[in-house]
Amino acid sequence: MRLLRQNGSLSLVRYNGQMLRCLYAITHEVTMRLFSIPPPTLLAGFLAVLIGYASSAAIIWQAAIVAGATTAQISGWMTALGLAMGVSTLTLTLWYRVPVLTAWSTPGAALLVTGLQGLTLNEAIGVFIVTNALIVLCGITGLFARLMRIIPHSLAAAMLAGILLRFGLQAFASLDGQFTLCGSMLLVWLATKAVAPRYAVIAAMIIGIVIVIAQGDVVTTDVVFKPVLPTYITPDFSFAHSLSVALPLFLVTMASQNAPGIAAMKAAGYSAPVSPLIVFTGLLALVFSPFGVYSVGIAAITAAICQSPEAHPDKDQRWLAAAVAGIFYLLAGLFGSEVYWQ
Template sequence: MSNPPGLAFPRFAFSHLAAGFIAVLVGYTSSAAIVFQAAGAAGATPAQIASWLWALGIGMAVTCIGLSLRYRAPVLTAWSTPGAALLAGSLAGVPMNEAIGAFLFSSALLTLAGATGWFERIMRHVPQSLATAMLGGVLLRFGLDVFISLPEQLSLIGTMLLAFLLLRHTVPRYAVALTLLVGLVIAGGQGAIHVEQIQLAFARPVFTLPSFSFGSLIGVGIPLFIVTMASQNVPGLAVLRANGYSTPASPLIGWTGLTGLLLAPFGGYAYNLAAITAAICMSPDADPDPAQRYRAAVWAGVFYLFTGLLGATVASLFVAFPHALILTVAGLALLSTIGNSLATALKDEGERDAALLTFLATASGLSLGGIGSAFWGLVLGLAVNLLNIRRRRRLAVGAR
C-alpha cells in the first residue's frame, strides 16, 4: 500500500459497518468465555470480571481506531485468546495483585519489542507465500465449520449458504451483511435467539494495585509475552502483509504494549494484532478498494468501544445468538480471504513445498510448548524454504 500515513475520518458505508460488526461478533463469541475462565482462575469478583471486559474493550477500541486512522490500513487489534487460555490454566492460586503485576511485565516486554524494532526485522525475512499459507491454514477451519455443522442445522445454515451464493452474484459488497440478516430472521423464527439472557448494565473500571513476585513474573508474565507474540502478533502481522499492507510493525506492537501498561491494572491483560477477525475487515466484501478497508477496522473499534462500556451485557448478547449462525457468518465472511491466500501461497513453484507444509501444519491445530500451530507452521515453512534456497544455490554452482 502506498497510502501515506495521516489522519482521516471515515465516511459511512454499510459494508464497512457490517464487516466491523461481524469481526467483533466473531471475536467475542469465539473467545469471551475463555476470558471469563481466566478472570475466574485469578479469583476475580463479578465487578472485576466486568472491569476486565471494560478494559479489554476500551483498549481494543482505542488501538483499532487510532492505528487504522494513523496508517490508513485495517489494523485490527484483539485480546490475546491463547494468552487467556494460558492464564486460565496458570493463575490458580496466584493473588489478583500479582496477576496484574505479571500483566504489566508482559506488556512492558511487548512495548520493548516494538521500541527496539527486532520483531519487524525478523518479519522482513518471511516470504509472502509463507505468510499467506499460514493465513489460509489459520482460517481453513472457519470455512470447514460451515459444512461440518450443516447436517445438524440444515434449515438455518443451508438457507444462509444459498442466500450468500445468490447475493454474491447480485450485490457482492453486501452479501455477507445481508446473509447475516437472513440468518437472524430464520433463527428468530425458530426461537433460537434467547433474548431473555440479555441484561443491560454498564461496566465500571476496578483498579487493582499491582504487586510483583519473581514466581509470577517468570511463571505467568514471560509465557504470556511469548504466547502473545508467537501465536497472535506473528500471524496478525502476516495477515497485513499477505493482504499487501506495508504498515510498519514496530509501532503497532509498541502501541499495543503501551495500551496494556495503561490498562493492565483494570484487567487488560494483553493486547495484540488480530489475525482471523482482521481478515474479515481486509476482505473484498468490506470494500473492493484495499485502500478503503481501514474504515471497516475503524467501525470495529467503535463496536469495541460499546462492548467495553457495556461490559458483561455484550457478552450476554453474543451468548443469545445461536452458535451455528456465528460459525456460518464467520466462514462465509472469510471465504474470499481463504481463496486468495491459497492462490498466492501456491503461485511460486519454487516456494510451493514450503508453503504447502506451512498451510498443513497451521491447519492441523498442533500445539507445542503452549504455542499454537500458526507459529510452528511458519517455522516449518521457513526451514523448508531455507533448505530449498540452499539446494538451488548448490545446483547453480554445480552447473557452472
C-alpha cells in the first residue's frame, strides 16, 4: 500500500510537471507570437477599427438621440458595441484562423435615424431584439448560407468592388477642404508604394499625423479616459414596430452588411462556414441588445484592410491583423464615453 502511495505521488508529480511544461510552452508561444507581429499587421488592425468608427459612429449617435437615449446611455451603447465586436472578431478569427472582422451595420444605423422616430427607447430596444432574433433564425435555417453558395466568385468580387469604389472616391472629395493633408498623404502613399508597399499605409499615416499636429487641429482638452458600464434597458415589444422597423433593419443588415462581408472573404480567397458566422454574431448581438447593440455583422470594407497583402505577405497569417482589430475593438468599448462626444 505504501509503495502504491509513493508511486501515486510520483505519478502526480510527473503529471504536474508535464502540465506546467505544457502551460509554459503555450504561454511562451502566445507571447512570442504577440511580439512577433509585424508593424504593418498591427497597423492594419488598428486602421480597420479607426476607419470603422470614424466613418459611421456619428450615425449611431444620431439614431440613439432620435430614440431618446441620454448621454450616459449613448456612451453605454458605444461600450456594448465595442465589446460585442471585439469578442466576436477575436472568437471567430482565433477559432477559424481566418481574418473574420465584424462590425455594426452602417446602413442599418442610417435606417434607424428615420425608423426610430416616434418610438420610445424601450420600443427601440424591442426592435433590436426582434432584428437580432431574425438574424439568428436566418443562420440556423441555413437560408443565407445557401444563397451565398450560389453567388459566383466574380459577382462577389464585383459586390466588394462596388462598395470600395464609392469609399475610395470619397477620399478625393475631401481634397477640397483638406488639400494639404490629403494631397500629402496621397503623394507619400504613392511614393512608398513603389519602393516598400507594405509600409505605404504607415508612411501616409505618419505624414498625416505630422500635418494635423502642425496645423493645430489636435484637440486634447476635456479628455478623461473613464470606462462606462452599459445600461440595461427594458424592452417593449410591438408587432407594428416589428414589421415597420425590425424587419427592414434585418433585411438591410443581411443584404448590406453580411452579404458584402461574406463576399469580401470569398474575394480574398478565404472560406469559413457561413451559418455559424451568422448565428454567432446574431446571438452575441441578441445578448447585448438590451444594452444598445442593434446589430453585429460581418465587415466588408474594414475587413478588406486585414485581408489584403499589405496586412501580411503570407495569406495564412493575415488573421493576426483581424485579431489585433479585435483587441482595439475591446479597447474602444472600454472607453465608450470618449468615443461619443457632444
